[in-house]
Amino acid sequence: xxxxxxxxxxxxAGRVLIxxxxxxxxxxxxxxxxxxVSGVHFGRKFGxxxxxxxxxxxxxxxxxxxxxxxxxxxxxxxxxRAALERGKxxxxxxxxxxxxxELRGIxxxxxxxERRGEAPVLMVGFNRRFAPHVRRIRALLAxxxxxxxxxxxxxxxxxxxxHWTQDPAAGGxxxxxxxxxxxxxxxxxxxxxIVDHQLTAVGNVPGVGIRxxxxxxxxxxxxxxxxxxxxLANGSKAFPKERLEVFAAGRVxxxxxxxxxxxxxxxxxxxxxxxxxxxxxxxxxxxxxEAIAGxxxxxxxxxxxxxxxxxxxxxxxxx
Numbered sequence: 001x002x003x004x005x006x007x008x009x010x011x012x013a014g015r016v017l018i019x020x021x022x023x024x025x026x027x028x029x030x031x032x033x034x035x036x037v038s039g040v041h042f043g044r045k046f047g048x049x050x051x052x053x054x055x056x057x058x059x060x061x062x063x064x065x066x067x068x069x070x071x072x073x074x075x076x077x078x079x080x081r082a083a084l085e086r087g088k089x090x091x092x093x094x095x096x097x098x099x100x101x102e103l104r105g106i107x108x109x110x111x112x113x114e115r116r117g118e119a120p121v122l123m124v125g126f127n128r129r130f131a132p133h134v135r136r137i138r139a140l141l142a143x144x145x146x147x148x149x150x151x152x153x154x155x156x157x158x159x160x161x162x163h164w165t166q167d168p169a170a171g172g173x174x175x176x177x178x179x180x181x182x183x184x185x186x187x188x189x190x191x192x193x194i195v196d197h198q199l200t201a202v203g204n205v206p207g208v209g210i211r212x213x214x215x216x217x218x219x220x221x222x223x224x225x226x227x228x229x230x231x232l233a234n235g236s237k238a239f240p241k242e243r244l245e246v247f248a249a250g251r252v253x254x255x256x257x258x259x260x261x262x263x264x265x266x267x268x269x270x271x272x273x274x275x276x277x278x279x280x281x282x283x284x285x286x287x288x289x290e291a292i293a294g295x296x297x298x299x300x301x302x303x304x305x306x307x308x309x310x311x312x313x314x315x316x317x318x319x
Contacts (some may be wrong), residue, residue: 001027002089002292005058007079008070009033009042017070017093017125018046020285027065030058034071059083066121066292069093072164073171077102080122084109089121089292091285095180096124096309098172103309110302121291123299124308126184130280130287130299133261136272137246137253138189140263148248150186150227154179155235155242161210173316174213174233180312182229183219184300187308189246192223194311199318202234212319219311 004026006018010033022028030050033039043051052058059067059082066089069079077097083090084106097103106122113119128134141148156174165171165178187194202214213233220226240257252264258277263269290296 001025002065002289003027003029003063004066004068005030005032005061005064006042006048006068006070007032007055007058008068008072008093009038010070012093013070014038014042014045016281017068017285018042020282021068021289022046023282024286024289026285026289029064030061032058055079056082059086059088065089066091066288073098073177074169077106081106081109084113084120084122087113087118087120089288091121091123091125091288093125094178095172095176095312096305098168098176098313100310100313103306103313107306114302119302121288121298122302122305123288123291124180124184124305125281125284126181126188126300126308127280127284128181128185128258129188130283131258132274132278132280132283133255133258133272134185134189134280136261137244137255138191140253140266140269141189141191141246141248144248146249147221147224147226148190148246149225150189151245151247152182152186152227152229153243154182154229154231155237155239156213156231156233157235157237157241158233159213166210166213173210175215175231175316175319176312179215179217179229179231179315180308182231183312183315184304184308185244186219186227186229187221187304190219190221190223190225190227192221192225194219194307195222196220197311197315199315201319212316215315215319217315217318 028048031039031043031048039051067083069092199217201211218228244255246253251266261272287299
């Protein structure tokens with residue numbers, strides 16, 4: 001197995017990411033955490049060979065083949081670029097970066113390796129495209145040769161204004177930091193480049209506060225398809241979190257919270273239900289592990305990784 005260094009050992013990494021990579025058979029070499037305590041804890045729990053606090057030393061380690069970046073958003077770009085410059089494969093939790101300048105730096109590092117004929121695997125943790133229901137939707141859409149229309153409703157839930165994810169410098173805000181998931185999902189299902197985008201946010205009226213988590217944005221694709229994402233933090237927890245509807249060729253697909261998929265007017269397909277919600281985290285990690293081992297394809301083309309990051313940042317600038 002290829003050796004992984006995990007940079008960041010917070011709640012999501014310990015609860016979801018590290019177990020997913022362990023199940024995928026990755027070589028767990030080093031885990032790094034800022035304070036060291038969580039790194040030691042997860043190091044023992046999952047059998048990492050080393051635990052430490054120095055991210056750069058872990059990236060520099062000769063026997064480390066790939067780096068998983070699961071730190072706070074504001075360090076993603078620096079760590080990703082550093083790993084690419086050292087020729088390592090990179091799996092970075094979303095977002096890839098917070099600014100267009102950071103994106104340019106990552107692209108330069110990637111292209112430099114690509115020119116040398118040693119392009120690393122660069123992957124953002126866009127797990128939803130690996131969910132069983134999404135794979136089924138993509139397969140059902142494959143024969144459809146006309147434009148598709150997507151409606152994505154995200155009942156995002158409120159996060160306090162003083163939380164680090166809402167800070168433009170630390171977290172990038174929720175559009176860049178979270179809603180990028182849905183830019184990627186629609187880009188994946190359209191299977192065509194994004195050529196235009198528009199955004200409407202809740203009005204800037206007295207007392208409204210942060211506006212970037214109450215938005216609707218529309219993506220237009222090169223094949224004539226378009227999709228609208230309603231990303232809303234002002235709803236009720238009693239309502240399902242994510243719903244996707246796809247209209248194409250006189251048929252409709254409806255995905256309810258990654259548990260139930262229904263087809264309307266779809267020949268040979270009526271429904272696909274799962275006992276438990278599956279947003280694709282395990283399959284996402286496995287796809288990366290297979291790609292760096294040379295036993296599977298590149299999970300997300302680099303062009304799409306860069307495109308989705310750019311569009312999310314540009315959308316945020318329109319709020």
